[in-house]
Amino acid sequence: MSVYTRIKLRRDIASDWTANNPTLLAGEVGIDTTNNKIKIGTGSTPWNSLAYATLTPTEINALITGLQGQIDSLASNLNNTLDDYVPIGDVAQADGVASLDSTGKVPDTQISSTIARTTDVSTAISNLVDSSPATLNTLNELAAALNDDSNFAGTVTTALSNKAPIASPALTGVPTAPTAAAGTNTTQIATTAYVQDSLAMAMALAL
Numbered sequence: 001m002s003v004y005t006r007i008k009l010r011r012d013i014a015s016d017w018t019a020n021n022p023t024l025l026a027g028e029v030g031i032d033t034t035n036n037k038i039k040i041g042t043g044s045t046p047w048n049s050l051a052y053a054t055l056t057p058t059e060i061n062a063l064i065t066g067l068q069g070q071i072d073s074l075a076s077n078l079n080n081t082l083d084d085y086v087p088i089g090d091v092a093q094a095d096g097v098a099s100l101d102s103t104g105k106v107p108d109t110q111i112s113s114t115i116a117r118t119t120d121v122s123t124a125i126s127n128l129v130d131s132s133p134a135t136l137n138t139l140n141e142l143a144a145a146l147n148d149d150s151n152f153a154g155t156v157t158t159a160l161s162n163k164a165p166i167a168s169p170a171l172t173g174v175p176t177a178p179t180a181a182a183g184t185n186t187t188q189i190a191t192t193a194y195v196q197d198s199l200a201m202a203m204a205l206a207l
Contacts, residue, residue, distance in 0.1 A: 007067060021048045029063075 010024075014034035024030050024041020031038050037052040055063070098106040111117060116124075129137045136142055146152045164171055179193045180186070182201060190198075 007064075007071070017047050021046045023047070024050070 009029045009031055011031035011033050012020075014032050017030065017032055022030075023044065023046050024039065026041055026043035028041040029038055030041065030047065032052070035052075038055070039047065039050045040053050041050070098110045101107050108117065136145060149155050177189045177191050179191045180188045182194075182197055184194070
């Protein structure tokens with residue numbers, strides 16, 4: 001992959017250099033376009049206290065060659081074209097890309113409120129389960145408890161409609177009940193068997 005790079009050095013007219021008096025970074029080159037001279041920063045000495053560099057054309061060419069070599073070395077580590085990379089200015093900006101926090105995750109401040117976070121999903125699941133017993137805290141367990149009946153409400157309604165009410169039931173068919181012991185004197189239902197036994201005992205006593 002070929003990557004072409006244009007280097008632009010810091011430059012200004014002499015009067016502006018003098019007025020602003022910046023401190024160049026160590027190795028940073030500043031060009032005085034008025035005098036066509038350069039100064040090389042030390043990282044601590046202001047512009048006005050720096051001496052102009054007395055580089056020969058050969059030394060200047062060597063400096064440029066060295067810079068180009070460093071750029072070529074960096075470019076060789078790129079696996080894609082420049083168009084495949086995101087400008088730094090677009091990081092953590094609207095319509096750009098997210099930055100990562102110290103744990104390698106996208107901070108909540110950069111996530112739209114319309115996108116569910118893992119904490120949102122965990123909270124929603126927790127609210128759904130809401131302290132349900134372990135045997136009924138999944139949809140499959142709930143379905144099994146309802147006998148996998150997709151019309152469970154209808155099934156229960158039908159079953160209840162076939163039941164007699166406790167108060168004043170109107171029974172049909174041939175209802176049965178437990179037969180009370182002989183001599184029982186309570187509000188328990190007297191079956192036909194109990195009545196026959198009681199009549200038989202009464203007749204025997206009358207003889």
